[in-house]
Amino acid sequence: MDIIYPSDYSEDKPLPVIIALHGFTGNKKQLDNYWKLSGLVDDKKFILVYPQGTRDSKGRTFWNATEACCNMENLEVDDVGYLMELLDTLELQFSVDSDSVHFIGWSNGGFMSYRIACEHSERIASFVSLAGANYKNAGVCANASPVHVLQVHGTEDGIVE
Template identity: 40%
Template sequence: MSRNGGVAARIVLAVVVVMAAVSCGSTGASKPASSPSVAALPESGTSTVEIGGRPVTVHVPESYDPAKAAAPLVVLLHGYSSFAKEQESYFKLTPESDRRGFVYVYPDGTVDDRGDRFWNATDACCDFFDAQPDDSRYLSELIATIQREYRIDRVYLIGHSNGGFMAFRMACDHADQVTAVASLNGATWNDATKCRPSEPVSVLAVHGDADETIAFGGGSIDGSTYPSAATTVAQWREHDGCTGDGREAAAVDLVGGAPAETSVRAWDCTGNATVQAWTIDGGTHVPPLGPGFAPAVTDFLLAQRD
């Protein structure tokens, strides 16, 4: 590829290798999301539909009953060169949807000139061919479409790598829609002035300290800089009006085995928001996630309320 070949190749290789182990990013601006017919979306179970010209998989737990109560919405965003269903096979959030009763949506990004799906999140990641799709607008309209068709009371986004960058971007641009975001090995804008959330958004930033692709200490992609894990957290502490030095919490087990390998630091912020930094000791870009990952991140997300 003509741009960022080395980084992109490493991302592709990491996803292919680790996905194999644990289971055995169209060009142009995005079109406004069109609302599908009610019949096209599932009342329960899983269906893949087209929204705004892109495939979107929607999972509705059997417990969902709009006559009784509203449900949370969780949106999963895949990494560069991955795709929605592959990301779900890695994060395994469907059982959590069934157990906890949230509507679960995982869309696909657009396809670049290399044939890889991506999200146009920040200047660093990952619109490598300058197609400039307005993914912030697309995802906002996708959320609005789901809210029209289901009774939704709060919205959460979670993403890996490029999807983590995009989750942070959505918190920056659409804080009025988004209650909380979680990112695994992503980063926010390097220029903090490009992120101006209209209200506090709770943030969970999970990063491996041995990430070989989106470096824990920050770096650049094709000359565009992304911040370190610590700077990403510091920016969100500033955006959310967090105070103090934070507090250490009990370590969590995200990759399996004992003892728990992921340290936790948390800050209390304005508007009942929280910012948390989870650091995976020895964690690579695509760590081999264990059975504790999905429950832990959904515990965080569902605990956050507007």
């Protein structure tokens, strides 16, 4: 996992957090090469976290998100617990603005962002999903508090519909 924070970080000023989740078979390096979020940390003053998903027996990285994607081998993986523990650790080690915690996910990472918003809406302010989707049955999240969401998805995507 990579944690990137402003070079002038001070405990006196709580900072927003962005947790960026890669897609199926992806990794944090690919994600930052594509989004270049680490280059914005000093200017925009936020803490950026790139966690790494689990590897299956074929070496493919994934998040255990929704039934739609991507725990193909049904491994016992608690990614919700992992990401909430990660957030707890960040809040202990850094001065975090707990009202400004955001997730951004690509594909399988977008699915995982939906799951986090569904199960822990009280802990996040917003999320962005690029080519990810919610649960097939949106009623699963009926008890979640409102969370800001930006969903970006192309009409030519033949994999995630």
